[in-house]
Amino acid sequence: MKLRENVPLAPYTTLALGGPARYFVECTSEAEVREALAHAGEHGLPVFVLGGGSNVVFADEGFPGLVLRVAIGRDEGIAFGEGDGAAPEIRAGAGADWDTLVRGAVARGWTGVECLSGVPGTVGGTPIQNVGAYGQEVADSLVRVTCLDRATLERRTFTASECEFGYRDSRFKRRDRGRYVVLDVTLRLARDTPPPLRYPELRDAVARVGGPGSLDAAAPADTVRLVRQTVLALRRAKSMVLDPADPNACSAGSFFMNPVLSAAAFAELERRWKAGGETGVIPSFPAGDAVKVPAAWLVEHSGFPKGYRRGGAGVSARHALALVNLGGTSADLLALAQAIQAGVQARFGIRLEYEPEVVRVPT
Ligand SMILES: Cc1cc2nc3c(=O)[nH]c(=O)nc-3n(C[C@H](O)[C@H](O)[C@H](O)COP(=O)(O)OP(=O)(O)OC[C@H]3O[C@@H](n4cnc5c(N)ncnc54)[C@H](O)[C@@H]3O)c2cc1C
Incomplete structure (x- = not known):
């Protein structure tokens, strides 16, 4: 097991964001995972388990414990x-x-x-x-x-x-x-x-x-x-495949999940929409007894169109659900995510949930 210290996390994420991990280890076998976890236990270190980093947002402060990157079977596995x-x-x-x-x-x-x-x-x-x-x-x-x-x-x-x-x-x-x-x-x-x-x-x-x-x-x-x-x-x-040459692909994929609404909640959404003088149809898909509404539509109709930019983060020019790092910080990206959440809540009364894991610094 090769334990490294103060390893920047940004290169290990598709968003290219995040400060250093106090300790970082790549485990290519179950035995190494066991060793790393035992080490963290002995030293009282919090552990974050990382895969390809395509669905995580690390803080600019980094992670004060051990980031354990799972690499079992990476080659020929x-x-x-x-x-x-x-x-x-x-x-x-x-x-x-x-x-x-x-x-x-x-x-x-x-x-x-x-x-x-x-x-x-x-x-x-x-x-x-x-x-x-x-x-x-x-x-x-x-x-x-x-x-x-x-x-x-x-x-x-x-x-x-x-x-x-x-x-x-x-x-x-x-x-x-x-x-x-x-x-x-x-x-x-x-x-x-x-x-x-x-x-x-x-x-x-x-x-x-x-x-x-x-x-x-x-x-x-x-x-x-x-x-x-x-x-x-x-x-x-839609810039939904990784491509280092495509600035719209510097993302964690969809940042928000599509809300699933009961029939009553969807009727309320339609009422709010029409009360504002709108006549267009709200897109929706059946999901069992409920209705799934595209979060992208809600985002775009709450004042955050594709290509919207705020600080060092933005909404992908090709997909309204992907938030992209435009050379900023995790704080920029999370401020934008919060602004979108608040905008959608204010306009439609729906709270969008994040899809990626935001890794909080343990206190
Ligand atoms: C451009 C782009 C497009 C995407 N499109 C889609 C899509 O179409 N559909 C979709 O569902 N997702 C999509 N995603 C999100 C992401 O690719 C998936 O969720 C992917 O499965 C995350 O895997 P990862 O190895 O990168 O996990 P990470 O981002 O490293 O981790 C994500 C979560 O999984 C946990 N985790 C990872 N590996 C392990 C492990 N071995 N053991 C325990 N916990 C683990 C982490 O702790 C964390 O909570 C997209 C992302 C990007 C960047």
């Missing part, structure tokens, strides 16, 4: 199991790159994660918020997650139903927040199965890219490859 006639399974170390896993699955023509192409970060980060895009979630294919309990150093395996997945949600974000280190993840995919195209935006784009009739005529494995290609193109157009 993805096992693609053919499943011997049954459904294929993929087992990957938590530190493996998520999109490398997706690329490998798609290359084999397996269905289940193609809509999650281009999502940055590690495999171990995906169950934390149940990563999702274009109507697909990691919960759809996840079989089990192996974890290490940070307090007892005992191993524990969770099945998908035990993970208590929801929309950008899991037990790891709620009752077990900060309790476990994810060590590895197993997914079960499908062969010869047409991919689900639940979002009209994606379905239309796939049909455009593939040409007329392509969706009906193509073999499922070819459609899976077409979906990945299309998702990557759609995401690039």
Whole structure:
């Protein structure tokens, strides 16, 4: 275990923000994770578990304890199991790159994660918020997650139903927040199965890219490859893939979650909107008995259009939900996030929740 001191955190995050970690360690095995946690316990250090840094905001002051970066399986840590006639399974170390896993699955023509192409970060980060895009979630294919309990150093395996997945949600974000280190993840995919195209935006784009009739005529494995290609193109157009040359991609992806409203709350939202003299329709999607409203629409209609800039932070010029670092500080970014939250609350009476984890300095 190589413990380093005063390591700037900004290079380890996609937002390129955050001061130094008092201590920093990269763990490439379970044994190293155990050693690091034991060391932190002996010295009374708070620990923050980091993956690819694509969903975190560190403070400008940094982190006064140990940042434990999980790198298990980063190199060659993805096992693609053919499943011997049954459904294929993929087992990957938590530190493996998520999109490398997706690329490998798609290359084999397996269905289940193609809509999650281009999502940055590690495999171990995906169950934390149940990563999702274009109507697909990691919960759809996840079989089990192996974890290490940070307090007892005992191993524990969770099945998908035990993970208590929801929309950008899991037990790891709620009752077990900060309790476990994810060590590895197993997914079960499908062969010869047409991919689900639940979002009209994606379905239309796939049909455009593939040409007329392509969706009906193509073999499922070819459609899976077409979906990945299309998702990557759609995401690039929104600066939702990492690209050092693209200033709009210096983000943590969507900063706010889409609010899910009861029918009564949605009716109240419509009443407020129309009371202001507006006649346009509020976009919404069914979510069980409730209604999901695009947070991007709420943000844009509360005075924060794409390209809005305030201090060293701004709203992406290509996606109203992504807040971008324009050479500023974490304080700039969080001030903008708070201003947007307050603006949406004042205009629509809805409190937007942050999607990334804001790492508070423990007191
Ligand atoms: C450009 C861009 C686009 C994005 N698009 C999407 C999208 O379409 N859909 C979506 O859902 N998300 C999206 N995200 C958010 C992000 O990529 C995902 O949430 C990703 O899964 C985070 O993984 P990570 O390894 O980077 O985690 P980190 O950012 O390092 O950590 C995020 C959280 O997970 C915890 N964590 C990470 N690894 C472990 C581990 N091994 N054990 C225990 N806890 C751990 C951390 O403590 C923290 O709480 C996007 C981000 C960016 C920058």
